[in-house]
Amino acid sequence: MISYWEQSSFIQYDYIIIGAGLMGLHLAYELSEKEPNARIVILERGIFPSGASTKNAGFACFGSLSEIAADIEMNGLDASLSLIEKRFQGIALLKERIGIEALGYENHGGYELLYENHLPVLEQLDQVNQHLFPIFKSNVFSVVNEKIKDFGFASNAVKSLIYSPFEGQIHSGRMMKSFIKKIMAKGIQIINGASVKALEGNQVHVFHPILNEIISFKAAKQILVATNALASELLQKPIAKPGRGQIILTEPIADLKIKGVFHIDEGYYYFRNIENRILFGGGRNLDFKGEENAAFENTELITNELIRILHEVILPDQKVEIQMKWAGIMGFTENKLPIIQRINEHTVVAMSCNGMGVALSGMMAKEALALL
Numbered sequence: 001m002i003s004y005w006e007q008s009s010f011i012q013y014d015y016i017i018i019g020a021g022l023m024g025l026h027l028a029y030e031l032s033e034k035e036p037n038a039r040i041v042i043l044e045r046g047i048f049p050s051g052a053s054t055k056n057a058g059f060a061c062f063g064s065l066s067e068i069a070a071d072i073e074m075n076g077l078d079a080s081l082s083l084i085e086k087r088f089q090g091i092a093l094l095k096e097r098i099g100i101e102a103l104g105y106e107n108h109g110g111y112e113l114l115y116e117n118h119l120p121v122l123e124q125l126d127q128v129n130q131h132l133f134p135i136f137k138s139n140v141f142s143v144v145n146e147k148i149k150d151f152g153f154a155s156n157a158v159k160s161l162i163y164s165p166f167e168g169q170i171h172s173g174r175m176m177k178s179f180i181k182k183i184m185a186k187g188i189q190i191i192n193g194a195s196v197k198a199l200e201g202n203q204v205h206v207f208h209p210i211l212n213e214i215i216s217f218k219a220a221k222q223i224l225v226a227t228n229a230l231a232s233e234l235l236q237k238p239i240a241k242p243g244r245g246q247i248i249l250t251e252p253i254a255d256l257k258i259k260g261v262f263h264i265d266e267g268y269y270y271f272r273n274i275e276n277r278i279l280f281g282g283g284r285n286l287d288f289k290g291e292e293n294a295a296f297e298n299t300e301l302i303t304n305e306l307i308r309i310l311h312e313v314i315l316p317d318q319k320v321e322i323q324m325k326w327a328g329i330m331g332f333t334e335n336k337l338p339i340i341q342r343i344n345e346h347t348v349v350a351m352s353c354n355g356m357g358v359a360l361s362g363m364m365a366k367e368a369l370a371l372l
């Protein structure tokens with residue numbers, strides 16, 4: 001049973017945010033800017049944020065040429081450009097909010113490796129550049145095939161290389177730690193180990209592992225759900241699907257030539273330098289159904305394919321060991337558009353950045369608060 005003191009000091013808030021990933025932190029930050037005196041709490045099930053925000057690849061990106069071309073085909077020009085603009089603005093917001101140094105932000109540009117079967121996308125390069133010009137005020141994509149050799153990629157596999165000067169990279173761990181510090185300095189409370197089991201009106205039911213009972217937090221104003229892939233379970237309706245992202249990390253590599261963020265195959269594969277290692281992730285397209293999965297596990301199928309591409313395409317002349325691997329859980333929608341929605345008079349959800357939440361979550365949080 002909770003005490004009188006706990007009930008009067010720990011349970012009642014104006015706003016309750018569920019999930020301390022990037023989205024939850026942006027929501028809390030925005031709320032406290034609008035209402036500095038509001039009592040705001042973030043309930044997080046993990047001992048630290050435990051979804052995608054501390055597991056990702058740290059690309060500050062807005063989409064490769066082939067991904068943008070595919071998105072335009074699926075969602076039309078206006079919806080695709082609006083999303084790209086929000087990602088671009090979101091990266092700027094993140095830099096301003098957290099600071100370049102605290103983010104570990106570096107700009108070595110972004111590249112897309114094209115295999116033989118990807119080459120037809122080059123026919124769309126000029127047109128995509130024209131579409132993006134109003135957002136970036138400059139041509140975004142150019143062909144830099146001379147760099148294939150400089151980076152040491154396998155020339156029998158990589159037939160063309162596209163460059164964008166606008167993409168950068170961050171240190172996701174430092175970003176999250178710095179953001180949490182900022183949030184706490186604003187007087188916002190984060191309660192870790194608070195696994196929300198159900199929502200009922202303005203109440204949020206949480207399992208208390210020490211008391212071994214459900215306790216109920218109350219939101220005088222609003223509940224904001226930022227649990228990403230896991231929202232369907234909580235809201236008891238299918239709202240988005242989990243999509244697992246698997247990553248491998250190499251040991252340090254002497255004289256690593258690769259610098260920047262790199263995409264292959266509409267962004268299904270991605271790699272970057274992190275210090276003098278290669279972080280390489282993706283492969284969800286090898287088993288879409290199997291990867292609709294919220295278990296933090298790496299599979300043999302995907303790990304083996306990542307290792308094969310690493311050795312045959314990315315570092316063909318080097319023997320490197322894999323030092324770490326991990327998985328994180330993203331939230332996906334069928335049309336790759338995010339969800340910002342009022343569920344009922346007490347609850348708003350903001351989720352499903354479809355694998356690009358580093359860039360997108362800041363602008364999504366602003367939109368979500370406009371619903372309050």
Ligand SMILES: Cc1cc2nc3c(=O)[nH]c(=O)nc-3n(C[C@H](O)[C@H](O)[C@H](O)COP(=O)(O)OP(=O)(O)OC[C@H]3O[C@@H](n4cnc5c(N)ncnc54)[C@H](O)[C@@H]3O)c2cc1C
Nearest residue numbers: 019021023045050051052053057059196245328356357358
């Ligand atoms: C492997 C991988 C690579 C990625 N690479 C990139 C990249 O390079 N660039 C990019 O822009 N994006 C990338 N992403 C996507 C990006 O990380 C996400 O879009 C973003 O972090 C989503 O933030 P979020 O706050 O919505 O979700 P999350 O970070 O998943 O946060 C949701 C939080 O809610 C908590 N939670 C869930 N259920 C409950 C509950 N019942 N009670 C309490 N708390 C709960 C979770 O523990 C979690 O901390 C990647 C993702 C993965 C997995």
